[in-house]
Amino acid sequence: MEDFLYFFSFQDASIAFVVLGITLLGIGSAFVGTFSFLDNKALLGDAISHAILPGICLGFMLAGEKNPFFIVGGAIASGGLATYLTSWLKDNTKLSEDSIIAVVLSVFFGVGIVFLTIIQKSGNPEMAGLNQFIFGNAIGIVERDLWIYGGLSLGIIGVLVFMLKEFQLLVFNPDFGKALGLPMHQIRLVFNILIILAVVIGIQAIGVVLMAALLITPGAAARFWTDRLKTLLVLAAVFAIISGIFGTYVSYTLPQMPTGPWVVVILSFIALLSFLFAPKKGILYRFFHRKKYIDKTQRDHVLKSVYKAEELGRHALSFEELTQLYPNQKKSINKSIKELEREGQLFINQNLIKLTKPGKMEAKRIVRLHRLWELYLNEYMNIAPDHVHESAEKLEHLLTPELEALLENRLNYPRLDPHQETIPRDHDDI
Amino acid sequence: MIKHIENPILEIHDLTVSYDQSPVLWNVDFSLPAGKLIGILGPNGAGKSTLIKAIMGLIQPSSGYVKIFDQDLDNVRNKISYVPQRESVDWNFPASVLDVVLMGTYGKLGLFKRPGKKEKELALSCLEKVGMTAYVHRQISELSGGQQQRVFIARALAQEADLYLMDEPFAGVDMNTETAIFNLLQEMSQSGKTVIVVHHDIYSAVNYFDWFIMLNLHLVASGPKNEVVTEELLRKTYGGKLNLLSKVSELIRQKEFNPLKD
Numbered sequence: 001m002e003d004f005l006y007f008f009s010f011q012d013a014s015i016a017f018v019v020l021g022i023t024l025l026g027i028g029s030a031f032v033g034t035f036s037f038l039d040n041k042a043l044l045g046d047a048i049s050h051a052i053l054p055g056i057c058l059g060f061m062l063a064g065e066k067n068p069f070f071i072v073g074g075a076i077a078s079g080g081l082a083t084y085l086t087s088w089l090k091d092n093t094k095l096s097e098d099s100i101i102a103v104v105l106s107v108f109f110g111v112g113i114v115f116l117t118i119i120q121k122s123g124n125p126e127m128a129g130l131n132q133f134i135f136g137n138a139i140g141i142v143e144r145d146l147w148i149y150g151g152l153s154l155g156i157i158g159v160l161v162f163m164l165k166e167f168q169l170l171v172f173n174p175d176f177g178k179a180l181g182l183p184m185h186q187i188r189l190v191f192n193i194l195i196i197l198a199v200v201i202g203i204q205a206i207g208v209v210l211m212a213a214l215l216i217t218p219g220a221a222a223r224f225w226t227d228r229l230k231t232l233l234v235l236a237a238v239f240a241i242i243s244g245i246f247g248t249y250v251s252y253t254l255p256q257m258p259t260g261p262w263v264v265v266i267l268s269f270i271a272l273l274s275f276l277f278a279p280k281k282g283i284l285y286r287f288f289h290r291k292k293y294i295d296k297t298q299r300d301h302v303l304k305s306v307y308k309a310e311e312l313g314r315h316a317l318s319f320e321e322l323t324q325l326y327p328n329q330k331k332s333i334n335k336s337i338k339e340l341e342r343e344g345q346l347f348i349n350q351n352l353i354k355l356t357k358p359g360k361m362e363a364k365r366i367v368r369l370h371r372l373w374e375l376y377l378n379e380y381m382n383i384a385p386d387h388v389h390e391s392a393e394k395l396e397h398l399l400t401p402e403l404e405a406l407l408e409n410r411l412n413y414p415r416l417d418p419h420q421e422t423i424p425r426d427h428d429d430i
Numbered sequence: 431m432i433k434h435i436e437n438p439i440l441e442i443h444d445l446t447v448s449y450d451q452s453p454v455l456w457n458v459d460f461s462l463p464a465g466k467l468i469g470i471l472g473p474n475g476a477g478k479s480t481l482i483k484a485i486m487g488l489i490q491p492s493s494g495y496v497k498i499f500d501q502d503l504d505n506v507r508n509k510i511s512y513v514p515q516r517e518s519v520d521w522n523f524p525a526s527v528l529d530v531v532l533m534g535t536y537g538k539l540g541l542f543k544r545p546g547k548k549e550k551e552l553a554l555s556c557l558e559k560v561g562m563t564a565y566v567h568r569q570i571s572e573l574s575g576g577q578q579q580r581v582f583i584a585r586a587l588a589q590e591a592d593l594y595l596m597d598e599p600f601a602g603v604d605m606n607t608e609t610a611i612f613n614l615l616q617e618m619s620q621s622g623k624t625v626i627v628v629h630h631d632i633y634s635a636v637n638y639f640d641w642f643i644m645l646n647l648h649l650v651a652s653g654p655k656n657e658v659v660t661e662e663l664l665r666k667t668y669g670g671k672l673n674l675l676s677k678v679s680e681l682i683r684q685k686e687f688n689p690l691k692d
Contacts, residue, residue, distance in 0.1 A: 040520075163541075163542065165539075165544060166541065166542075168529075168533075172523045173518070173519045173533070175483075175514055175518065176512060176514055176585075178487070178488055179486045179488065179507075179510075179514075180507065180533075180536055180537030180589070181507035181508070181537055183541075227524050227569040229525060232524050
């Protein structure tokens with residue numbers, strides 16, 4: 001708890017630096033990543049993040065120490081080479097894009113690991129810090145790093161905000177952009193540079209292996225919550241910042257803990273929550289939505305059964321008679337009856353169930369839709385009368401008043417359905 | 431039957447286009463008059479979309495050139511409007527109807543400038559013309575095929591061009607939308623705009639267009655309706671793929687290099 005307060009009060013300037021750095025980094029990578037996610041190019045970010053390892057090592061070898069300028073320079077160079085190679089191979093061979101990306105990723109990462117081993121064998125005392133670039137250590141960010149990584153992040157955010165319209169066109173419909181006369185080729189180039197930079201800014205804090213997750217997951221999780229591009233970008237940035245700061249906090253309290261894996265754990269948790277709970281697209285929402293619909297259809301069926309008994313001249317149905325109609329669903333039928341009584345659609349006297357006035361109106365409406373639809377199928381689609389019931393049983397719950405009016409109109413307010421049963425209207429007698 | 435024109439709005443000179451080496455359009459050469467509603471007809475795989483894309487500069491031709499308003503394409507982009515095939519984009523992209531129509535104004539805006547009040551008003555008036563005012567803020571993935579097509583046409587209108595190139599605007603749309611779009615195209619051509627439309631259905635085409643381009647890997651005909659809509663030319667256009675041309679294409683495709691490139 002003490003740690004927690006100390007960390008989040010930001011009284012320590014170095015912690016404030018780190019948090020500022022990780023916030024900028026989160027926004028930058030979430031912005032770029034959201035676009036590459038929408039562009040269905042999620043794997044490219046992964047390839048680039050692995051491909052910058054040899055560049056980092058070369059930068060280290062050239063500088064002989066952990067000089068951020070050399071390391072960032074090397075990372076950008078090898079990331080750029082990997083991106084160029086990917087698109088060159090795509091244009092000049094018949095290989096599919098995912099095999100190209102897999103090859104580029106593994107070759108570059110393999111070379112990087114070889115370099116890393118050479119550096120470790122060399123006994124350079126500075127090399128201890130180099131391992132951090134694989135899984136990241138946000139606590140290792142010092143003021144000098146902040147200027148570089150923070151500055152690059154600000155640059156990325158600036159370019160993206162400035163060129164929002166161009167990138168939107170690039171992802172949605174690049175051919176149209178070209179037809180408008182906009183330089184789509186150059187815009188694609190700028191975007192590729194942004195992806196490389198977005199990966200590079202994360203090498204210290206998140207590490208090369210997991211940086212792809214910080215690029216793609218925020219956008220993918222945010223997509224569950226919104227259909228608006230600007231909201232999507234803001235939400236993705238918020239997710240990235242939350243997970244970034246939390247990962248940093250874990251690295252702070254447990255010094256041996258790398259930051260990258262924790263950031264990914266939190267991000268995945270946010271993505272899982274989005275997947276489960278987001279309105280409309282979340283799976284729980286869809287589950288309850290469906291359940292609600294099924295309950296409603298069952299209540300409709302109960303009303304219909306009582307109404308049909310009335311049609312046959314009975315005044316009421318007993319509980320037993322009603323549940324016997326649905327032998328497998330006794331429990332839920334009882335629940336539906338209670339619910340309908342509460343809504344004032346049914347009237348229960350001792351063991352007998354009767355329709356109230358509003359209940360009867362509703363029952364008539366359902367039966368009417370059922371029989372109108374049967375008649376429509378029979379008359380307009382030439383389906384035999386003994387084949388129309390199943391479809392009507394489903395559509396009676398769905399048809400809207402507008403469609404009802406349209407059906408009535410088309411069929412010219414019919415009196416009987418294909419089975420010679422009366423189509424009930426509100427002002428009939430029974 | 432290829433009728434050439436003095437002072438054409440669009441001139442295609444000996445255009446050959448290849449995909450992965452193998453030619454899909456052979457030596458197409460025609461010129462078009464202004465202010466007409468022009469249909470491009472031909473069977474599947476005849477190269478109709480390829481022709482449109484080559485005119486728009488989206489594919490590099492192997493040989494030949496295109497002149498629009500007697501100029502190179504890049505000088506007159508502002509006067510040309512393009513409706514790509516509806517299936518060519520991902521409609522799940524997070525954007526509203528208005529966002530998509532606003533894209534039509536990006537060409538005149540140029541790089542880095544954001545659409546403002548003027549552009550928004552233009553976009554709204556274009557949506558009104560295609561009868562989509564009620565859907566301005568609707569997410570594009572929620573639209574029906576016909577509505578998506580209307581949005582694309584509104585976007586093309588927002589380009590405020592003189593020449594319109596439309597790739598299958600009637601594909602997968604309901605009868606109502608087809609009539610509405612056709613009436614709009616007719617209005618446009620009456621006000622002096624030239625509209626070129628790729629169309630697949632010959633029966634409706636005869637009622638819709640007043641000038642025809644008939645394609646089947648090569649140009650079969652180009653001319654006014656009463657001169658080119660003949661049984662003979664239609665049979666030439668739709669009477670199966672030209673066996674010999676397809677065989678030559680196949681031969682070229684199997685080469686390791688492109689023998690047609692200069």
